[in-house]
Amino acid sequence: MSGDLRSYIIRRLLMVIPVLFGVSILIFSVVQLFNPIERAALFIRSEREAANVEGIIRKYGLDQPIHIQYFTWLSEVLRGNLGWSKVVSKPVLDALVTFLPATAELTLYAAPITILLGIYLGKKAAVHKDKAIDHATRTLAIIGWSMPTFWLAIMLLAIFYGYFGGLFPPDRLSVEASIYVQSGKFIRYTGINTIDALLNGQLWIFVDALRHLVLPTLTLVVVQVALLMRVMRSSMLEALGQGYVVAARAKGLDLKTVIDKHAGRNAMIPVATLSGLLVSGMLSGVVITETVFNYKGVGWWFVRAASQLDIPSVLGFSIFAAVLFVITNLVVDLLYAYIDPRIRLT
Amino acid sequence: MVMPYLSSRKFEPRLREIRFTVKRLRSSPLSLAGITIIAAFAIIAVLAPVLAPPADPSRPFNIPRDGFSSEPRPPSREHIFGTTEGQYDIYYGVIWGSRTAFVIGIVVVGASLLLGISAGSISGYYGGRIDNIIMRITDIVFAFPGLILAVAFAVALGRSMESVMLAITLVSWPTYARILRGDILQVKQETYVEASKTLGGSDYWIITRHILPNAIYPLFIVATLDIGSIVLLAAALSFLGIGVPLGYADWGQLINLARNWVVGPPHDPLKYWYTWAIPGAFILLFVLGWNLLGDAFRDILDPKIRRR
Numbered sequence: 001m002s003g004d005l006r007s008y009i010i011r012r013l014l015m016v017i018p019v020l021f022g023v024s025i026l027i028f029s030v031v032q033l034f035n036p037i038e039r040a041a042l043f044i045r046s047e048r049e050a051a052n053v054e055g056i057i058r059k060y061g062l063d064q065p066i067h068i069q070y071f072t073w074l075s076e077v078l079r080g081n082l083g084w085s086k087v088v089s090k091p092v093l094d095a096l097v098t099f100l101p102a103t104a105e106l107t108l109y110a111a112p113i114t115i116l117l118g119i120y121l122g123k124k125a126a127v128h129k130d131k132a133i134d135h136a137t138r139t140l141a142i143i144g145w146s147m148p149t150f151w152l153a154i155m156l157l158a159i160f161y162g163y164f165g166g167l168f169p170p171d172r173l174s175v176e177a178s179i180y181v182q183s184g185k186f187i188r189y190t191g192i193n194t195i196d197a198l199l200n201g202q203l204w205i206f207v208d209a210l211r212h213l214v215l216p217t218l219t220l221v222v223v224q225v226a227l228l229m230r231v232m233r234s235s236m237l238e239a240l241g242q243g244y245v246v247a248a249r250a251k252g253l254d255l256k257t258v259i260d261k262h263a264g265r266n267a268m269i270p271v272a273t274l275s276g277l278l279v280s281g282m283l284s285g286v287v288i289t290e291t292v293f294n295y296k297g298v299g300w301w302f303v304r305a306a307s308q309l310d311i312p313s314v315l316g317f318s319i320f321a322a323v324l325f326v327i328t329n330l331v332v333d334l335l336y337a338y339i340d341p342r343i344r345l346t
Numbered sequence: 347m348v349m350p351y352l353s354s355r356k357f358e359p360r361l362r363e364i365r366f367t368v369k370r371l372r373s374s375p376l377s378l379a380g381i382t383i384i385a386a387f388a389i390i391a392v393l394a395p396v397l398a399p400p401a402d403p404s405r406p407f408n409i410p411r412d413g414f415s416s417e418p419r420p421p422s423r424e425h426i427f428g429t430t431e432g433q434y435d436i437y438y439g440v441i442w443g444s445r446t447a448f449v450i451g452i453v454v455v456g457a458s459l460l461l462g463i464s465a466g467s468i469s470g471y472y473g474g475r476i477d478n479i480i481m482r483i484t485d486i487v488f489a490f491p492g493l494i495l496a497v498a499f500a501v502a503l504g505r506s507m508e509s510v511m512l513a514i515t516l517v518s519w520p521t522y523a524r525i526l527r528g529d530i531l532q533v534k535q536e537t538y539v540e541a542s543k544t545l546g547g548s549d550y551w552i553i554t555r556h557i558l559p560n561a562i563y564p565l566f567i568v569a570t571l572d573i574g575s576i577v578l579l580a581a582a583l584s585f586l587g588i589g590v591p592l593g594y595a596d597w598g599q600l601i602n603l604a605r606n607w608v609v610g611p612p613h614d615p616l617k618y619w620y621t622w623a624i625p626g627a628f629i630l631l632f633v634l635g636w637n638l639l640g641d642a643f644r645d646i647l648d649p650k651i652r653r654r
Contacts, residue, residue, distance in 0.1 A: 022486035033502040142376075142641055146633040148578055150585045151601060151626035158608050158622070162615030284493035288582060292605075302494070306501050307587040318498045322489045 008337050016330055023322045024077070027315050028070050034311060036062045042312045043076060044084035045091050082319070083312030087304045092316035095301060101191025102172055103290070103297035107282050108192065109213055110220035114278070118225045119271065122232025126267075127259055129237065137229060144226035149285060153219045153292035160215060168214045170293040177208040216289045224281050228274060235270040239263040272336065276329045283321050370646045380638030387632055391445040398441040407442055407507075407595045409434040418607055418621045428620040431603045434593060436620065440628045442595030447632055450511055450580045451573035457515040459569050462522025463562070467553050469523065470530030481527075484520035492517050496579060500588045510580055510589045518576065522569055529561035536560070567643060574636025581629050597632075600625035 031039055040056040043049075049056060057063060060072055082092035090098070125137040160168040173181060173193060180186055180202070181193070189199050193209035239245065240263050248258045286299035294300070298317060305313030371377045390397065400406035412425065413433040421428040427436035469480040487495065496513045503509030533539065534557065542552050583589035584598030592599075601622055610617030 018482055019485050019489050022482060023489050026486055027498075030498055030502045138641075142637050143630075143634065146574065146578075146630055146637045148581055148585075148598075148601075148626065148629045148633070150582060150598075151622070151629060154601065154604070154608050154622050154626070158616060158619070162609035165612075165615075280491035283491045287493060287497070288586070291586065302497070303586050306497050309501065311501070314498055314501050318490060318494055321491055321494045325491060326489050 005337060009334060012330065012333055012337070016326060019326055020323070023319065023326075024074055025070075027319055028073060031073070031311075031315065032066070038309075038311055041086070042073065042083035042315070043081065044312075045081060046084075047089070050084060077319070082316035085301075085305065085310055085313040085316070087308055087310045087313060088301065092312050095313065096298060096316065096320055099296060099298040099301045102193075102295065103286050103299060105192040105194065105209075106213065106216055106220070106286060106290070106295065106297060109217045110224070110285075111278065111282060113217065114221045114224045114228060117221065118228025119232050119268070121225070122229040122271075123236050123259070123264060123267070125229070125233045126236035126240065134233075138233075141226040141229050144222050145230075147223060149219060149223050149288045150292055152222060153215070153289055156215045156219060157292065168211055170212070170215070170295065172209070172212055172295055173205070174208050174212075177205050181205065212295070216286075216293045216295050219289045219292075220282065220285045223285055224278065227277065227281070228271065231274055232267065232271050236263060236267040239267040242266070269340070273332065275332050276325065279328045280325055283325070367643075367646050371642055374642045376638050377642030380635045380640075380642065383631055383635030384639065387444050387635065388448070390441060391448045394441050394445050398438045400442075407446065409439045409442070409593050409595050411435075411593075416606075418604075418618050421620055427624050430600060430621045431606060432593075434600070434603065436600060436624055439595050439600045440597065440625055443597045443600065443625070443628065444632070446507075446590070446594070446596045447577045447580075450507075450514075451577050453511050454514045454518065454576045454580075455569050455573055457511070458519040458522055459565070461515070461519035462569075463526055463558075463565070465519070466523035466526030467530060467558060470527035471534065471549065471553055471557060477527075480523065484523055487517065487520045490517075493579065493582060496583060497586065497588060500583055505588065505591050507590050507594065510583055513583070514576055514579055517579075518572070522565060525568060526561060526565050529564065530557055533557050533561045571636055571640035571643060574633040574640065577636075578629070578633050597625045597629045601629075 031042065036057050037053055039062055040053050040060070041050075043056055043060045060076070061068060064072070080093050082096075084090075085092045085095045088095050088098075121137050125134045128134050156168075157170060161170060172178070181188075181196075186196070186200055186202070186205075189196050194206055194213070197203070197205035197209060240259075242263070245258055245263050248262050249255070253262075283299075286297060287302055288299070289295070290297045290299035291303045298320075301313065302317045304310070305317070395403075395406065400408075401410050402408070411433045412429055412435065415433060416431050418431055419425065419429045419433070425435050425437060427440065430436055430439075465480050465484075469477045490498075496517045499513035499516055500509055503512060539552060539556050542556055547556075580589060581596070581598030581601075584596050585602045587602055590596045590599055604618070604621035604625070607618035607621045609615055
């Protein structure tokens with residue numbers, strides 16, 4: 001590892017600290033909008049404690065000056081105490097751990113499909129600029145981009161669940177499958193249904209889980225792919241206009257090689273920066289998608305919490321989303337610096 | 347002394363560029379479609395009191411109810427788009443919902459611009475420590491996925507039209523601050539800024555007379571075109587049940603009311619289609635109008651591909 005790469009990594013890691021500190025202050029400020037009793041819920045860890053709100057207010061000093069409250073709250077958060085989620089009657093951290101595999105499963109399918117499809121279509125549109133395929137993909141992109149996620153999800157549900165008689169149902173599993181999954185015969189390795197089903201050798205559960213995944217995955221892909229396609233198209237157009245592309249063609253290289261090897265690879269660089277946006281889009285997307293399809297992941301839990309004013313869950317999930325997003329951006333930047341030496345020096 | 351060829355309108359570069367932009371816009375069918383859609387919605391919003399006269403003119407945004415039973419009723423002479431759950435009139439809801447959409451879009455864009463321009467011009471012009479502080483604040487907002495932070499704010503602020511607009515403003519101003527800051531950093535290097543400084547121009551004078559006029563137009567365009575996505579975000583909040591109060595004329599709210607009626611009884615699965623199809627089509631068309639216009643603008647204003 002060269003010296004400037006090491007110093008870049010250190011600088012970039014240090015930048016994370018003020019951002020996370022700021023995130024904690026922002027969340028804490030939101031907390032201040034509530035009265036002490038509602039805030040007390042942030043510290044409750046069990047049903048027994050919930051009965052003694054006055055005690056909680058005194059114990060965690062919710063009647064203390066604001067900066068002392070902040071550090072009390074922060075030290076609890078850092079120890080993993082995010083409060084009590086009343087919508088699922090368990091601590092917020094446990095709720096996150098419970099619901100995360102379902103969301104991970106959904107994005108495990110949606111993200112790769114979105115990325116591959118977006119890059120493929122964007123490239124095609126750029127190479128055939130102003131031809132039929134370009135207009136078709138661009139029109140689809142604009143419609144996808146303008147489509148309210150929740151409306152698309154509702155229409156898919158009405159058509160593929162309602163009209164086609166239960167072809168692709170909502171929820172995560174059918175009743176029979178979920179009874180079997182919760183019985184002792186089925187070992188939960190990962191919490192991700194399709195993977196666990198294969199590991200247990202239960203093909204019917206795999207198929208059942210997959211049928212439930214089709215519509216939420218499709219919704220996420222349609223909404224996300226538009227952005228990726230658009231960026232890939234303009235990035236590819238720019239790459240195709242570069243001198244090295246003209247030079248490669250002039251030397252007599254065939255079009256396919258030039259498009260794939262020369263222009264295509266360089267056009268990928270701006271697209272890679274979208275990974276952060278993609279994670280953010282997926283997180284926002286699952287919130288709506290899981291709600292419409294009653295798919296019990298973190299997004300579903302977040303919306304239930306928000307509509308029933310379960311503040312600790314709302315803030316807990318917001319912190320989780322911010323940390324995840326900050327880490328993704330960190331990883332993207334570091335990979336970037338590794339690939340492209342120019343970035344380390346700025 | 348003013349040199350005659352410089353003051354001549356014909357050669358004024360900014361004007362020439364605007365003319366070129368308008369020409370390109372007029373020759374692009376997609377942008378024309380966008381403008382037509384937006385104009386149609388504007389007409390609906392302005393004529394709302396005529397198209398759907400409110401029973402109580404002091405509270406026009408409350409959708410009238412025809413009874414209280416939960417099952418929606420199909421389009422009829424009395425309710426041309428039918429009624430949704432709780433017997434709210436869908437036609438009234440979508441017509442006044444157009445006005446809600448414009449109010450949200452314009453207020454949020456205006457407020458975000460105000461915040462973004464103040465923060466961005468201070469940040470870009472003064473640089474140094476104040477710039478660092480403002481940019482770190484924007485970093486904090488950018489650390490959250492937009493929808494999630496907006497939900498958190500909206501929950502904290504309570505269920506009302508004002509809190510929806512405030513929540514979205516708090517999420518969207520940093521983008522404008524960043525854009526303006528970047529543009530100012532470029533303009534700041536220009537000789538005319540240096541000249542004004544040498545002549546003793548105050549900071550306020552330089553920012554408002556020299557820097558902003560030369561950096562702000564792209565920002566105005568970007569912000570205006572954001573109305574579509576802002577309305578989309580507001581609709582999402584209302585759909586999730588944390589936006590406007592129950593019964594307020596809003597497209598997202600109407601779809602929220604339709605959630606129990608997506609799939610009808612087995613023999614007629616699309617029985618309640620009007621409850622979700624009509625309000626959804628309004629949202630899609632509205633956002634599509636802005637995005638069509640925005641897409642045309644993006645190609646035209648991008649200096650790298652502008653004249654290709």
